[in-house]
Amino acid sequence: MTTITIQVNGKQLATEPDKTILEVCRANDIEILTMCHLKGVMDVGACRLCLVEIEGINKLLSACTTKVAANMVIRTDTERIKKYQRITTELFFAERNHVCSVCVANGKCELQQLGYKVGMDHIRYPFLYPKCELDSSHAWYVIDHNRCIMCTRCVRVCNEVEGAHNWDVMNRGTQVRVISDFNSPWGESVTCTSCGKCVHACPTGAIWPKAIVQGQLEKKPGIINELVEKRKMKL
Amino acid sequence: MxxxxxxxxxxxxxxxxxxxxxxxxxxxxxxxxxxxxxxxxxxxxxxxxxxxxxxxxxxxxxxxxxxxxxxxxxxxxxxxxxxxxxxxxxxxxxxxxxxxxxxxxxxxxxxxxxxxxxxLNAEEDPFFKKQLKVALLDCGDINPETIEDYFTRDGYKALSDVLFRMSPEDVIAEIKHSRIRGRGGAGYPTGMKWETVYKYVSDQKYVICNGDEGDPGAFMDRSVLEGNPHRVLEGMAIAGYAVGASKGYAYIRGEYPLAIKRFELAIKQARKNGLIGNNILGTNFSFDVDVRIGAGAFVCGEETALIASIEGKRGTPKPRPPFPAESGLWGHPTLINNVETFAGIVPILNKGGEWYSEIGTPKSAGTKVFALAGKINYSGLIEVPMGTTLREIVFDIGGGIQGGGTFKAAQTGGPSGGCIPAEHLDVKMDYEALVNLGSIMGSGGLIVMDQQSDMVDVARYFMEFCMDESCGKCVPCRVGTKMMHDLLHKICAGNGTRIDLDRLEELAVYVKETSLCGLGGSAPNPLLSTLRHFRQEYESRITTPGVKKELQPQS
Amino acid sequence: MSRKKLATVWLGGCSGCHMSLLDIDERILEVAKLADIVKCPVVDGKELPEVDITLVEGAVTSDEHLEEILHIRKQSKILVALGDCAVMTNVTGMRNYFELDDCLNTAYKTAISNDGQGEMPASPFVMHLNQKVVPLQEVVHVDHVIPGCPPDANTIFYVLSELLNNRIPDLSDVKKLHYG
The missing domain is CATH 3.40.30.10 (Glutaredoxin)
Incomplete structure (x- = not known):
């Protein structure tokens, strides 16, 4: 197997080609913030938190979708990147109605954690307060669009891992919404297998099981990749 | 045949x-x-x-x-x-x-x-005299609905010459020699793009013609498709031969029913005459073209979103790399060029790359089609050599400002572009010069504004367009354009503060640098360029009297 | 060092932030060494004099709150937004996704607990709710924020002691930040 050398934040790393910058950084304990990345499903580069600076390329590229190349010089920790991560986080909070104190995911929410990591003490942008629906028609689960950040992890896990493709996305701009089938109530879905993978894939309190109350949600996003890896082993 | x-x-x-x-x-x-x-x-x-x-x-x-x-x-x-x-x-x-x-x-x-x-002879009128028609050649002179009329202009001769006399490498060399650059807006050298696709080894490659012209006020591609569809089709077939593709798609927006009708007719006629399809002109080269109709999403003009749309998926962009040249339509190497680029291929091959490269400026060869609109006397479609000054376009060709008004600014590149103020009327229009002024060539929309135009409102208008057209996939574009729009709206209404203006500028740079695709990446351009050239209009709008910056609300 | 004047105000919130303030327990004595608490819902100060530091709990929900916060801003050298409602409207802002009239109707008339007897309060002395609830920063300049619902007592004490000792508190630390 060929080995290439790359430099991240001034540190030389030996790695294999064909890996993404994100994979290499995570394997070497270099923190890269992500929201839409979920190990086990395809990366879409949508949250723009994992943007890195690469020498010789005048654009910021998303670490989750960019493959490493020999002698790449990468920076993940510049002031510019930190500033942009903070703005992105603030926009996430301002976009929909994230009320941590009454959320099932309070304390275990990836978005909350992100806010702490980027040092967001307040949101400088006006809140948009959109009208969002809550769909509790499913027998076991609820989807609350107020808390959705459009990472589309549920969409991908449903399509790629479960193969049901119950979830998809409709509309454009800030009107985008995750929809069940052709925008019918989740409980009436003909494709949903009620497998619950989307519940674990969701980074916030947007999808949760009905049996859970405020702050009690335990999500295990890691099981998605575990499943994918075990399937490869054909156990 | x-x-x-x-x-x-x-x-x-x-x-x-x-x-x-x-x-x-x-x-x-x-x-x-x-x-x-x-x-x-x-x-x-x-x-x-x-x-x-x-x-x-x-x-x-x-x-x-x-x-x-x-x-x-x-x-x-x-x-x-x-x-x-x-x-x-x-x-x-x-x-x-x-x-x-x-x-x-x-x-x-x-x-x-x-x-x-x-x-009496219209060619002597300044409107036409300063023009040089290459992409628009024969447009307005022949019947676009019959292939015979195209034959009178030596139609498909270039394709025939290419198939019998040139290797794909020769064609690419000729295109490179012509120095033609992509006319969709970004100006990537066409020859290099063709070469990249050519070099990827794959049993299936595609050629896509991007006719999803979405800029408000732009109608270059529509006019070319309506006026000379066979020329575009021939250009696509030549491109197919050069890069080794056997299938082409023309993605035309649904708002252009006439262009779709005429292009589909052209495909039918060419197919009937054996000029596209299997074993073209008896050679081993096969190339067929289908039309795909866009449903009117601006973002589908972005190449990766357009490809997703052809694949039957939701039209949202993907991060590049990988570029379509490596992994495009259904994962295969794909050449994607604009209508106007394909329309320029036949003249280049008929008259030689040398001829084309001598037109224009050192860095931008050839001609560019502009759609003139706004407060100008003669609006319409023009084609001028690169390097023609804005003054010549507005005053000589366009006949000056309506009602004897004064020129204030020209907006190029639509919602992805910027404004060029009067002091830069003598700018020689080419890719680099426009970028230096904070605008872009774009696909060629050119909107002329007079002294009555409110530049903050212009920025707000284009931001509204981008906000509505954002696909919603990435955060900076989805939420950033909405925030910028709201801030611009606030400033327009006279309620903006100094902090709003600072925040607007910060967001503009953020959205430009972090967005996933070109839509978000260029959405702040109208704002940034009006801030650069007409800052005083913003300054005069924000509420400042007597309030210390420290004491103003923060958002 | 001269003693500072400290005030705390309760706008559109649940008073939980003030409870958390009391949770600094005996450390209140350290605060008292450095400052006089001149107005606070629990010490019955009617007027807000000119003060050095004001902690404001809650969001701006009504005409009265708006008037009050503008007055507070004028009187205070340093204004601190205390708690999620003041910083990001939180629960108070949840009515922003509905029409105000619908909310009032539900609360005063149609709610089951009203037994069909409910009516809208019409006294001229009752404050008028604004159409939208806004965080403090949308109407005045806020110098420091302490998010959290409620904010952690340790964080409140940290910010207070920094300010009272003329230092600038820094919350951009994972351990000190907390919402919800």
Whole structure:
């Protein structure tokens, strides 16, 4: 197997080609913030938190979708990147109605954690307060669009891992919404297998099981990749 | 059909054309049709028939002639006399004086109402004189709905020459030599793009023609597709040969029904004549083209979103790399060029890359089609050599500002572009010069604004457009454009503060640098360029009197 | 060092932030060494004099709150937004996704607990709710924020002691930040 050398934040790393910058950084304990990345499903580069600076390329590229190349010089920790991560986080909070104190995911929410990591003490942008629906028609689960950040992890896990493709996305701009089938109530879905993978894939309190109350949600996003890896082993 | 057959068809078509002493071209581009040119065409045909002139006078519908706001336009060939705003009532009178008495009616000629003395030969009018038609060549002179008319202009000769005399490498070398750059807006060297696709080894490659022209006020691609569809098709086939593709897709937006109709007709005619399809002209080269109709999403003009749309998926962009040249349509190497780029391929191969490379500026060769719109006297479609100054375009070709107003700014590149203020009227228009001024060439929309235009409102308008058209996939574009729009709205309404302005500037740079695709990446351009050139208009709007910055609300 | 004047105000919130303030327990004595608490819902100060530091709990929900916060801003050298409602409207802002009239109707008339007897309060002395609830920063400049619902007592004490000792508190630390 060929080995290439790359430099991240001034540190030389030996790695294999064909890996993404994100994979290499995570394997070497270099923190890269992500929201839409979920190990086990395809990366879409949508949250723009994992943007890195690469020498010789005048654009910021998303670490989750960019493959490493020999002698790449990468920076993940510049002031510019930190500033942009903070703005992105603030926009996430301002976009929909994230009320941590009454959320099932309070304390275990990836978005909350992100806010702490980027040092967001307040949101400088006006809140948009959109009208969002809550769909509790499913027998076991609820989807609350107020808390959705459009990472589309549920969409991908449903399509790629479960193969049901119950979830998809409709509309454009800030009107985008995750929809069940052709925008019918989740409980009436003909494709949903009620497998619950989307519940674990969701980074916030947007999808949760009905049996859970405020702050009690335990999500295990890691099981998605575990499943994918075990399937490869054909156990 | 083989090569000799093509030659024979070409000769026949030319002979038939020459047997007519006169040709009356009736502009049937979408804008002239909307002012009634189809009826004019019918009336003219009847008039010629009733005079028994049908053997010496041919009446044909054509594509766009250029001065769109003067339509319906009728051109008498070979004199090249154009009549404007043609009325069905005076058709007989015009035919009588133009064809029989040989005394054109000056009052009805093109620009008769605005020029002291209109030109009998329209080519001498400054509107046309400063232009050089390459992509628009033959547009407005031939009937786009018959392949025979295209044959009279040596149609498919370039394809035939390429197939029999050139290797794919030769074609790419010629295109590279011409220095043509992508006309969709970004200006990537076309030859290099072709070479990249050519070099990828794959049993399947695709050619895509991007006709999803979404900029408000832009209609270059539409006019080319409506006026000379075979030229685009031939360009695609040549590209297919050069890069090794056997399948092409033309992605045309659904708002262009006429362009779709004419392009589909062209495909049908070319297929029937064996000019696309299997074993073209008896060679081993097979190439077929299908039309895909866009549903009107601006983002689908972005190449990766367009590809997703052709694949039948939701039209949202993907991060690049990998570029479509490596992994495009269904994961195969894909060449994607704009309509205008493909329209320029045939002239380059017919006249040589050297010829093309000598037109224009050192870094931007060739010509560029612009759609002139806004507060300008002669709006319409023009094609000028790169390096033509904005002043020449606005004042010589466009006839200056409506109602004797003063020029304030020209907006190029639509919602992805910026404004060029009056002090830069002498800028030589090419890719680099426009970028230096904070704008972009874009696909060629050029909106002229006079002293009454409110630049903050212009920025707000374009931001609203981008906000509505954002696909919603990435956060900076989805939420950032909404925030910027709201801030601009607030400033427009006179409620903005210094902090709002600072925040707006911060967001603009953020959205530009972090967005996933070109839509978000260029959405702040109108804002940034108006801030750069018209900052005082923003400053005068924000509320400052007596309030210390520290004491103003933060958002 | 001269003693500072400290005030705390309760706008559109649940008073939970003030409970958390009391949770600094005996450390209140350290605060008292450095400052006089001149107005606070629990010490019955009617007027807000000119003060050095004001902690404001809650969002701006009514005409009265708006008037009050503008007055507070004028009187205070340093204004601190205390708690999620003041910083990001939180629960108080949840009515922003509905029409105000619908909310009032539900609360005063149609709610089951009203037994069909409910009516809208119409006294001229009752404050008028604004159409939208806004965080403090949308109407005045806020110098420091302490998010959290409620904010952690340790964080409140940290910010207070920094300010009272003329230092600038820094919350951009994972351990000190907390929402919800």
């Amino acid at each position: 083989n090569r000799q057959d093509l030659q024979l068809l070409t000769d026949q078509a030319k002979e038939k054309k020459n047997s007519c002493k006169h040709t009356i071209c009736v502009c049937c581009g979408a804008s002239c049709i909307s002012s009634g040119s189809e009826e004019v065409l019918k009336k003219l045909e009847e008039e010629i028939k009733s005079r028994g002139l049908e053997n010496e006078v041919a009446v044909i519908p054509t594509g766009c002639m250029g001065p769109c706001n003067q339509g319906p336009l009728v051109k008498y060939m070979p004199e090249n006399t154009i009549y404007q705003k043609v009325d069905c009532d005076n058709i007989a009178r015009v035919v009588q004086s133009q064809l029989i008495d040989k005394k054109p009616i000056e009052d009805l000629l093109l620009f008769a109402d605005s020029r002291e003395k209109p030109f």
